[in-house]
Amino acid sequence: MIYTVTLNPSIDCIVNVDNLIYGSTNRAVSQSFHFGGKGINVSAVLSQLGIKSVALGFIAGFTGDAIKSGISDNNITPDFIKLKNGCSRINIKISSSKETEINAPGQAPNTEELKTLMQKISLINDGDTLVLAGSVPKMMDYNIYAEILRTVSDKNIRTVVDASKTLLTNTLKYRPFLVKPNKQELSEIFNVEINDNSEIEKYALKLRNTGAQNVLVSLGKDGAILVDEYGNIHTQGIVEGKTKFTVGAGDSMVAGFLAGYEKTADYKYALDLASACGIATAFSDTLAKEEDINSILNKLQKR
Incomplete structure (x- = not known):
């Protein structure tokens, strides 16, 4: 089984604007909404390829409920932890002459909520694949991906890390199967x-x-x-x-x-x-x- 972890999922609002003018009211030609975060995106494309996965991570508030229901299909099993406080973030993606993104910070878990995620991950079996992808909520420890890999380091698990800077480099001592x-x-x-x-x-x-x-x-x-x-x-x-x-x-x-x-x-x-x-x-x-x-x-x- 493939498990994807998205610590900072989002609803992405994509708006198409012919010619974005800063400091002015702009009229969108169209808009669409997508339930995402890098790990969730991996699960969604795996589903198109006929491969099942379990989507782990954190959701919060009414936006989190929308993410959970929005990604469920025959090949994706959502197994998120619902945070007690806040809401999952909404990101704005502007498609115009240039792409512009406004990414919200997201809601960080408390100690008990993070412990619950670690317990779920510790149950992953030999032969499975674990994908850690994307950013983490503001104020969350940038060693979190390394801590997750340490949790499963005694198992024969194929691990993938798709993250930037120290989120990625901190994991290298655990020899991830793939970094991107x-x-x-x-x-x-x-x-x-x-x-x-x-x-x-x-x-x-x-x-x-x-x-x-x-x-x-x-x-x-x-x-x-x-x-x-x-x-x-x-x-x-x-x-x-x-x-x-x-x-x-x-x-x-x-x-x-x-x-x-x-x-x-x-x-x-x-x-x-x-x-x-x-x-x-x-x-x-x-x-x-x-x-x-x-x-x-x-x-x-x-x-």
């Missing part, structure tokens, strides 16, 4: 400016040598680079199409990679499916759908 920084996050981890693929490969290898087993770097319009557990470097580009909105594209890649590796244990295929999922999301108004994923995967493998 983007180019900017990779630059921030090593406090350097990365200009080309050779430098991406250099620092991805360094991240692998620091503890990660596999490093998948998402590059947006430039595709993706994977450094696998053996030190082999795999690359994948993109296909022609119109990018509509990139929110969730990286999460989609994580889902595709896990699905591809679970199916074949082949890193090249896992990268192909990861790329297809990421592209399908970027070309869509929502997270990737099965039909679009398969179409793009076919195009990538024919090149």
Whole structure:
């Protein structure tokens, strides 16, 4: 079973504005609502690929209730902890000439609520997969992902970390199966400016040598680079199409990679499916759908 953890889930309100003017009243062309957070996004794309998962994390208030009911389907089992105080956050995503995001801070759990989550995670079995993805609520300890991995370190569990800066680097001593920084996050981890693929490969290898087993770097319009557990470097580009909105594209890649590796244990295929999922999301108004994923995967493998 795959378990995804979203400590800071959200309702994302996506508004499309032809030409955003700051300091003025803007009229949206359209709006849509999506139940998200990086771990939830991974579960949603896994569902499109026919893979079941359990969504763990925290929800709060009426917005939390909406998130729980909104993500439930035959392949996703929500198993959130309902916080006593506050509400789950609402984020604003503005699609215009440039993408603009306003992300709310979220509601942090108290000591007992965090303990309850740890107890749930401690029951995960050998052979399962645990995905830790996204930000944490303000005032929450940035060592939390490392603490979660320590909780399951005595088990044979495949772990994935998709987070920025210290949230990710603190986990490396527990040798996560996969980490997925983007180019900017990779630059921030090593406090350097990365200009080309050779430098991406250099620092991805360094991240692998620091503890990660596999490093998948998402590059947006430039595709993706994977450094696998053996030190082999795999690359994948993109296909022609119109990018509509990139929110969730990286999460989609994580889902595709896990699905591809679970199916074949082949890193090249896992990268192909990861790329297809990421592209399908970027070309869509929502997270990737099965039909679009398969179409793009076919195009990538024919090149």
